[in-house]
Amino acid sequence: MANYGKDTIGASTEAIAAVTKRFCKFTSPANIGAVDSITAYLDRSGSGGGYVIDGAIYTDNAGVPNSLVANSAIQISANIARNTPAWYSISYTTKPTLSPNTVYWLGILATKAAITYYDTGAANQEASLADTLPFDNPFGASPTYHAHAMSVYVSYTA
16 A cells, blocks of 8 residues: 555644635656545644544646545544544545546545644645535635645555
8 A cells, every 4th residue: 555645744733714624736646546545634722522524535627626536525533632633544435546647636624623734835735615514516616725735645555
């Protein structure tokens, strides 16, 4: 199994508001095939329960997130831990398939406020937009962009 995306912990943090999705674009490797799991490094500071995090994959259209990849939307965690940053991961039962050497947007949707980790990335590498579950398809108009490479990746079978 191999990883695609950013599988290291970013040195910087960024709050993500409740019912907001945050996605980063990465070019898939030449040997990508079926996606086995999606993983994100996250934290939260709020009290209480119900900090649900879902993950998904979007296609790219001229540098912006576009269509939801079939079978890619999945719940990563029903309640991320408080003040305990960690990798959260979930395996797919029906595995999405990605094309080689293609830009995809990997990311999460937080139902309550959370914290993502990132390093400086390319211009407009990260897109954030208010959304509720299920994920919008297509992504949605006028996201906010940042030069961030968020700590999110998929594991795949070559």
